[in-house]
Amino acid sequence: MSMTDPIADLLTRIRNAAKERHEKLEIPASRLKANIVRVLKEEGYIKNFRLMREDGKPVIKVYLKYSDGGESVIQGIRRVSRPGLRRYAGYQEIPKPLGGAGIAIVSTSKGVLTGQKARLAKLGGEILCEVW
Numbered sequence: 001m002s003m004t005d006p007i008a009d010l011l012t013r014i015r016n017a018a019k020e021r022h023e024k025l026e027i028p029a030s031r032l033k034a035n036i037v038r039v040l041k042e043e044g045y046i047k048n049f050r051l052m053r054e055d056g057k058p059v060i061k062v063y064l065k066y067s068d069g070g071e072s073v074i075q076g077i078r079r080v081s082r083p084g085l086r087r088y089a090g091y092q093e094i095p096k097p098l099g100g101a102g103i104a105i106v107s108t109s110k111g112v113l114t115g116q117k118a119r120l121a122k123l124g125g126e127i128l129c130e131v132w
Helices: 006-019 031-042 115-120
Strands: 024-028 046-054 057-064 077-079 103-108 111-114 125-131
Touching: 006 024, 006 031, 006 057, 006 077, 006 125, 031 046, 031 057, 031 103, 031 111, 031 125, 103 115, 111 115
Parallel strands: none
Antiparallel strands: 024 057, 046 057, 077 125, 103 111, 103 125
């Protein structure tokens, strides 16, 4: 799976690590994955991330975030667009997960943004995933 859809692989690794209450996880780095993780940090879904090299290969270290009660801040994370079925939306059609309580992460001509920022900038794009 990871080869055909590295983004789905990233989301699955985050989902599994959060379920297992891991403090951090490592994933093979790419610019797109780094941008998705950056949005997750900006929106408060993860504590932090670091771009590093392990054995000469670029990796992203993701530090997960939990509530005081030990619940993962990320309750759900879902791939929307897929290599076999790309999902694009004009800025008016960008989804609002959980009625706006969650975020969509959108790849636009101006970079990877939250659905809300893309709507404000009147930018459509590829709906990469939803997080809540």
